[in-house]
Amino acid sequence: GAGVSQSPSNKVTEKGKDVELRCDPISGHTALYWYRQSLGQGLEFLIYFQGNSAPDKSGLPSDRFSAERTGGSVSTLTIQRTQQEDSAVYLCASRQSLSGTGNSPLHFGNGTRLTVT
Amino acid sequence: AQSVTQPDIHITVSEGASLELRCNYSYGATPYLFWYVQSPGQGLQLLLKYFSGDTLVQGIKGFEAEFKRSQSSFNLRKPSVHWSDAAEYFCAVGARGSQGNLIFGKGTKLSVKP
Secondary structure (H helix, E strand, C coil), X not given: XXXXXXXXXXXXXXXXXXXXXXXXXXXXXXXXXXXXEXXXXXXXXXXXXXXXXXXXXXXXXXXXEEEEEHHHCCEEEEECCCCHHHCEEEEEEEECCCCCCCCCCCEECCCEEEEEC | CCEEECCCCXXXXXXXXXXXXXXXXXXXXXXEEEEEEECCCCCEEEEEEECCCCCEEECHHHCEEEEEHHHCEEEEXXXXXXXXXXXXEEEEEECCCCCCCCEECCCEEEEEEC
């Protein structure tokens, strides 16, 4: 597609349930990122995938959070046993990452707004 | 460690007035610098970026930003604000030679008075 696609756009779930958030990056982009945006907190880095390399999971806030990227394309962010503090907008971004550089811009999806009741 | 500070949480300007949004970064060398804009319910859109060369960079929608190494700043400016510029603006820094993530500031919300 033309841009980064995320689904669902909105998700309401009960505390304790598991949720899966999906991201379809721009075709050909090798790097994929997940960020969490909470009110007044800016963007918090969660996880980063680059090609076939091991993902950088340093931003995941707890072991309830996990993500995978299948076939180097679509990514799923899973939150297990959701808590109210998980309520936020989850943004996915991709970029055409060139070896040895960090200067290609991120292209963002519109996000998934997660509400945990 | 890299960090980005946007000192102003919320700014209100009148339509037609000039705008400057502040951004200060902390990084040991010259980083890559970005400004993104986010409209309600939307993802982030890149406004402009600085990698090297001319320290005054032009972006989309009439925005510009100036990299000042001595002040560790990358302030965003626009000479005349339009009502459609009301949004949230994020400054971000990326490390050179890295394929890692960008570090974002907490954002500045811009409101435009008619």
